Amino acid sequence: MPITGLDILIPVLVVLVLLLIFVGIKTVPQGSNFTVERFGRYTRTLSPGLNVIVPFIDRVGARLNMMEQVLDVPTQEVITRDNAIVAVDGVAFYQVLNAAQAAYQVSGLENAILNLTMTNIRSVMGSMDLDELLSNRDAINERLLRVVDEAANPWGVKMTRVEIKDINPPENLVDSMARQMMAERNKRAQILEAEGLKQAQVLEAEGRKEAAFRDAEARERLAEAEARATQSVSEAIAQGGVQAINYFVAQKYTEALAKIGSANNNKVVLMPFEASSLIGSLGGIGAIAKEVFGEDAVPLVRRSPARPPVVTPDES
Incomplete structure (x- = not known):
């Protein structure tokens, strides 16, 4: 066919x-x-x-x-505001949101983002002192992200994160920083020790002041009590109450005997007296009061002969 x-x-x-x-x-x-x-x-x-x-x-x-991508930022040297040279590297994360802008607004998108990130790292970190770089890394990352994202926005790219990985000062600068840190710590320790000593002295002085105040207050109250007791005895004597004289003198007499017995220069104290001796002393005092206030003042206790205590002095 x-x-x-x-x-x-x-x-x-x-x-x-x-x-x-x-x-x-x-x-x-x-x-x-x-x-x-x-x-x-x-x-x-x-x-x-x-x-x-x-x-x-x-x-x-x-x-x-269109997925989120990571871009490794190579190590570069940055001169800080205080003329310190540090080696810095980092990492950047970005995502393409508009394909047309990423394809036609920039040539070589990845290379453009890399150079933009490196340039802004030098700009941002170069405007700061070395101490700020080492202590404010979060603030540096936030500032870099804001600046780079704003610059890459016309390319249809969203910068999701810019991170500084390492900041490496020279070895001699690291040694100087270590010595400075040690000196600063020693200074703080001395300041704290001085403040502690000062506080202790202040508290001790306040304690002495409070103790002196309380001692003075106690003496004042004791004096007031003695004054009230003396006034009460005086009023009783003025009213003819010889009993008050007997009580007051007996109290002082017993206190004197107690002091004699507790003296340090006496090893043996012999006090051969009976209760009638103390009553006899009170009777003698009552006779004195009778002479002062007249025959109408009759003591409540009778006099009896009293024998004074025998005190043996320290043989040593």
Whole structure:
């Protein structure tokens, strides 16, 4: 059977259709976006999944990763505001939010972000002293993130994090910082010790003051009590109460005997007296009161001869 032109045309058309389908259908993987260009001009962005373009008219331009990506910032030297040279490295995280801007607003997106981050690290850290760099790393990261994100925003990129990994001063500078820290700690220790001594002296002085005040108050109250007792005895004597004289003198007499017995220069104290001796002394005092106040003042106790105590002095 002879082959006609229709027999050749049909397979050619089938192959052409299959070729057009193969060229026109584009599969975009998850986490990626493709840009479509028609005669070299951007027209639209293909999202993940199955997409169809016009064969031989449209073509895929840029294939962009839309997932968050990490960019390692190499080590570089930074001169601080106080002229200290430190080696700094870091890491940056970014995510493409607009595929068209990332593809057509900047050439070499990753290289642009890297150089932008390194430049801002030198700018931010160069405006700070060394002590600020070592103690305010969180503030540095926050400032870097804000500056770099603002600069990368026209590129359709969101900077999610910029972190400083290491800050390495020179060894001689580290030794100087260690000596400075040791001197500062010694200074603080001396200050704390001096403050503690001062506080102890203040508390001791306040204690002595409080004790002296309480002693004076006690003596004042004792004097007031003695004055009230003396006044009461005086009033009783003025009213003819010889009993008050007897009580007052007997109290002083017994107190004197107690002091004699507790003296340190006497080892043995002999006091051979009976109760009548003390009463006799009170009777003698009553006689004195009778002479003062007259015959009407009659004591309540009679006098009896008293024998004074015999005190043996210390033989040593």
